[in-house]
Amino acid sequence: MSTPAVNFSEREFVIVQVSRLLEAKCIYWVGGGGEPLASVLLAKRTRVPELQYLTEDGVVAPEALVPFDPLMTMVASRANYRALQWGTMNYAADIAHLGYVDYGILNTLQVDRYGNINSTVVGKYEGGEGRRFGGPGGADSIAALAWRTILITDQHKRKFVEKVDFISSPGFVDGPGARQKRGLAAGGGPWRVYSPWAMFGYGQDCQLMLQAVAPYVTVDQVLDEMSFKPKMAKKIAPLEPPTEEELLILRTQIDVGGQVTDRGRWIELKDGKYRFAE
Amino acid sequence: MLIREEGKGEYFKVDPDGFRAFVRENKPRATVSKLMSEREAVEKFVRDGDYLAYDCNYFQRGPSSLMREVIRQRKKRLWVCGKFTYVACALLVEAGCADRVDIGFIGFGPWISRAVREGRCKFFEYSNAIMTLRLKAGAMGVPFLPARSFGATSGFEYSGCKLVTDPYTDQPILLVPALNPDVSLIHVHQADEYGNARVFGTGIAHQECALASKRVILSTEEIISTDEIRRDPGRNSIPHFVVDAVVHAPFGAYPGTVQGYYASDPEGIIEAMGAMFRGDFRDYLQKHVYSIGSHAECLEKLVGAQKLADVRRRETIREGYGI
Numbered sequence: 001m002s003t004p005a006v007n008f009s010e011r012e013f014v015i016v017q018v019s020r021l022l023e024a025k026c027i028y029w030v031g032g033g034g035e036p037l038a039s040v041l042l043a044k045r046t047r048v049p050e051l052q053y054l055t056e057d058g059v060v061a062p063e064a065l066v067p068f069d070p071l072m073t074m075v076a077s078r079a080n081y082r083a084l085q086w087g088t089m090n091y092a093a094d095i096a097h098l099g100y101v102d103y104g105i106l107n108t109l110q111v112d113r114y115g116n117i118n119s120t121v122v123g124k125y126e127g128g129e130g131r132r133f134g135g136p137g138g139a140d141s142i143a144a145l146a147w148r149t150i151l152i153t154d155q156h157k158r159k160f161v162e163k164v165d166f167i168s169s170p171g172f173v174d175g176p177g178a179r180q181k182r183g184l185a186a187g188g189g190p191w192r193v194y195s196p197w198a199m200f201g202y203g204q205d206c207q208l209m210l211q212a213v214a215p216y217v218t219v220d221q222v223l224d225e226m227s228f229k230p231k232m233a234k235k236i237a238p239l240e241p242p243t244e245e246e247l248l249i250l251r252t253q254i255d256v257g258g259q260v261t262d263r264g265r266w267i268e269l270k271d272g273k274y275r276f277a278e
Numbered sequence: 279m280l281i282r283e284e285g286k287g288e289y290f291k292v293d294p295d296g297f298r299a300f301v302r303e304n305k306p307r308a309t310v311s312k313l314m315s316e317r318e319a320v321e322k323f324v325r326d327g328d329y330l331a332y333d334c335n336y337f338q339r340g341p342s343s344l345m346r347e348v349i350r351q352r353k354k355r356l357w358v359c360g361k362f363t364y365v366a367c368a369l370l371v372e373a374g375c376a377d378r379v380d381i382g383f384i385g386f387g388p389w390i391s392r393a394v395r396e397g398r399c400k401f402f403e404y405s406n407a408i409m410t411l412r413l414k415a416g417a418m419g420v421p422f423l424p425a426r427s428f429g430a431t432s433g434f435e436y437s438g439c440k441l442v443t444d445p446y447t448d449q450p451i452l453l454v455p456a457l458n459p460d461v462s463l464i465h466v467h468q469a470d471e472y473g474n475a476r477v478f479g480t481g482i483a484h485q486e487c488a489l490a491s492k493r494v495i496l497s498t499e500e501i502i503s504t505d506e507i508r509r510d511p512g513r514n515s516i517p518h519f520v521v522d523a524v525v526h527a528p529f530g531a532y533p534g535t536v537q538g539y540y541a542s543d544p545e546g547i548i549e550a551m552g553a554m555f556r557g558d559f560r561d562y563l564q565k566h567v568y569s570i571g572s573h574a575e576c577l578e579k580l581v582g583a584q585k586l587a588d589v590r591r592r593e594t595i596r597e598g599y600g601i
Binding site for chain 2: 056057058059065069070071072074075076077078080081082083086087088089090092093097120125127128129130131132133134135136137138139140141143144145166167168169170173178179180181182183184185
């Protein structure tokens with residue numbers, strides 16, 4: 001029972017893609033809310049009920065009761081329901097320092113060639129000239145301490161930039177070996193970047209590589225929405241569309257109010273092809 | 279130890295011996311009642327120019343009623359520990375109470391850049407877990423702790439952290455300066471009148487915050503007896519001798535949630551977030567702080583019994599919350 005969906009939003013598409021990566025044998029540290037948490041909750045309700053994740057408030061492997069009230073994704077009873085343990089932020093960081101966190105899942109405002117994450121300022125930092133955002137929050141710990149990081153962002157020129165305006169949370173900084181020179185543990189770093197249009201990975205040179213595109217866009221369209229040319233995989237694979245079953249759970253159980261998914265463009269299946277709805 | 283690089287951010291003075299001396303002279307060891315009103319607690323223990331920390335935030339088991347009291351008393355020049363925060367820092371800065379913020383995460387909007395451009399506030403960059411680690415160092419009475427994160431960020435340059443060579447492994451390692459706030463505000467589920475306290479569910483750094491701070495103001499949903507405290511010592515995370523004031527504040531986290539006790543008020547949350555995104559807190563502060571004399575009055579006049587019953591009713595989960 002898996003029916004390719006006929007209608008979905010860009011956000012729904014990206015949440016489904018990330019949810020399909022997640023496995024029972026791993027531990028995930030998930031950024032507080034948004035698409036990262038929706039991906040985890042979707043995976044738990046579709047393929048992997050035993051999926052284990054942490055959030056910044058030190059909750060260990062909860063069985064969250066969705067939906068949540070607005071912003072109530074941490075230090076809240078529904079988000080933290082039936083956990084294995086209730087800890088604190090330093091405890092979450094300890095677990096990650098020890099190497100138990102296989103994957104971090106994060107949103108980012110901007111990402112660059114080396115997978116560095118900006119959630120602090122777009123434009124100039126000094127003097128209050130740039131457009132200011134909230135700072136790294138827990139993302140610096142996640143990006144530094146998880147073995148692999150999965151990033152989610154939108155496909156826009158201003159989001160995929162050669163060099164982020166401010167490294168709030170680290171990718172590979174400026175190339176192989178740079179993380180360790182800055183005091184980070186060996187190993188670790190970005191592994192995948194997902195946008196609603198494409199999936200990217202990283203090669204040995206620590207540089208972003210386009211690996212797959214969504215069925216409603218071409219490779220050229222993706223490249224047009226980047227400020228730099230990424231490395232290209234030998235073969236660019238297609239990303240599989242969501243299924244009706246996945247969307248039903250996402251819409252009726254996880255993001256009932258559309259807080260996370262009700263953004264971006266709408267995609268439809270018409271005459272056997274996916275395309276942006278008029 | 280070889281210092282490889284240092285952030286250029288100003289950081290709150292690291293002085294573990296000064297802290298010990300303060301504890302020796304000033305902290306009450308005897309079991310004396312510390313029950314007082316929020317007005318008295320803030321008058322006594324929050325001074326202009328203090329470094330102020332709070333646990334959690336204005337929306338999630340945070341000391342929201344105490345924060346409003348700090349603003350009501352128009353405290354000045356506070357330096358604030360801005361971790362895990364949606365609107366608390368915006369409120370404190372825009373109300374003219376704070377002029378320095380260490381950032382882990384703060385709710386953003388036009389207010390930040392404007393405060394920088396107008397020279398009203400300086401921001402220093404950390405991350406949430408780096409700030410809680412700084413509090414942990416403060417809570418251990420040591421001058422610093424190492425971490426294997428944050429060294430690879432731009433924020434490092436605007437922080438008080440240092441990158442050194444670890445004398446044991448010879449590898450680069452980040453050091454964070456201990457943080458011993460002058461005062462911290464912590465909202466808990468239960469406390470006795472002396473300050474022995476319990477938090478149920480997850481937290482950000484309530485124990486670290488309580489131990490690291492020179493002065494600690496607790497607000498608590500419930501006052502329970504010391505006999506009750508002694509019945510289940512494993513649930514107690516804050517001992518009375520670190521606490522200076524105990525304020526009985528039912529719904530003290532309003533408009534936020536206290537896990538197991540009451541849900542958040544989405545309307546109240548959207549009102550505060552809306553003010554932040556617009557970058558204009560004047561109406562919000564007038565309505566919720568300046569025109570109100572106390573937390574009790576806030577609940578009675580502004581929130582109302584109907585809404586309080588509603589947030590209690592909507593908090594359906596009880597397991598693990600001691601009820």
